[in-house]
Amino acid sequence: MSIRLGDIAPNFTATTSIGTIDFYEYLGDGWGVLFSHPADYTPVCTTELGRTALLKEEFAKRNVKVLALSVDSIERHEGWIKDINETQGASVDFPIIADHDKSIANAYGMIHPNASETFTVRSLFIIGPDKKVKLTITYPASTGRNFHEVLRVIDSLQLTAQYSVATPADWKEGEDVIVVPAVSTEDALQKFPKGLNIVKPYLRFTPQPNK
Numbered sequence: 001m002s003i004r005l006g007d008i009a010p011n012f013t014a015t016t017s018i019g020t021i022d023f024y025e026y027l028g029d030g031w032g033v034l035f036s037h038p039a040d041y042t043p044v045c046t047t048e049l050g051r052t053a054l055l056k057e058e059f060a061k062r063n064v065k066v067l068a069l070s071v072d073s074i075e076r077h078e079g080w081i082k083d084i085n086e087t088q089g090a091s092v093d094f095p096i097i098a099d100h101d102k103s104i105a106n107a108y109g110m111i112h113p114n115a116s117e118t119f120t121v122r123s124l125f126i127i128g129p130d131k132k133v134k135l136t137i138t139y140p141a142s143t144g145r146n147f148h149e150v151l152r153v154i155d156s157l158q159l160t161a162q163y164s165v166a167t168p169a170d171w172k173e174g175e176d177v178i179v180v181p182a183v184s185t186e187d188a189l190q191k192f193p194k195g196l197n198i199v200k201p202y203l204r205f206t207p208q209p210n211k
C-alpha cells in the first residue's frame with residue numbers, strides 16, 4: 001500500500017525504545033514526523049538519528065513529535081542508541097519503533113521490494129494535527145536525509161495552514177511568500193497590509209504575514 005498526500009495516516013500500536021505507544025495518542029493535537037531507516041548499526045542511519053536528536057528543540061518549538069522506525073528488534077535499538085549517543089554527541093529520546101512483523105512498514109509502504117525485499121527504505125511522512133499526511137519523501141539507503149529541509153517544510157506547512165499563501169522555491173522562514181491564485185489582488189491588499197509585490201498578475205509576493 002502506498003500513502004498519498006491528504007490520506008489519513010494509519011494509526012498503530014507499536015513497541016518502541018520508550019515503551020508501547022499508540023501513534024495517535026503520542027501525537028496528540030500536534031504535528032508528527034514518522035520516518036523509516038533500513039537497519040540499526042548502519043552508518044548513514046546512525047548520523048540521521050543523531051541529527052534528529054540534536055534538532056530536538058527545533059522540532060519541539062514547532063510542536064512536532066518525531067518517531068523513527070526499522071524492522072530491527074527492540075534489543076538492537078537499545079544497544080544502537082548507545083552508539084548513536086556516543087558517536088553523534090546526541091541523546092536519542094524520541095521513540096524508535098521495532099517493527100519486527102513489518103505491519104507498520106507495510107501500512108505505510110516503507111518497503112520497496114525492488115530496492116530491498118526485507119528492509120525499509122528511507123521514507124518520511126509529515127502528519128498534521130488533523131492526522132492527514134502533508135508530505136512524503138523517499139530516499140535511497142545510500143543517501144542520508146536533510147533534516148533542516150524537513151524543518152523548512154514544516155515551517156511552510158504551518159504558515160500556509162494559517163494564511164492564504166504558498167512558499168516559493170528555496171524559501172526560508174522570514175522571507176517573502178506568494179499570495180495564492182485563489183485570492184484576488186483586491187482581497188490580497190486587504191489581507192496582507194504589509195503590501196504586495198506584483199511581478200505578474202499570477203506571481204504576487206508579500207512579506208511573511210506572521211513576522
Ligand code: BEZ
Nearest residue numbers: 038042043044045141142
Ligand atoms: C546506512 O545507513 O549506512 C546504510 C543502510 C543500508 C544500506 C546502505 C547504507
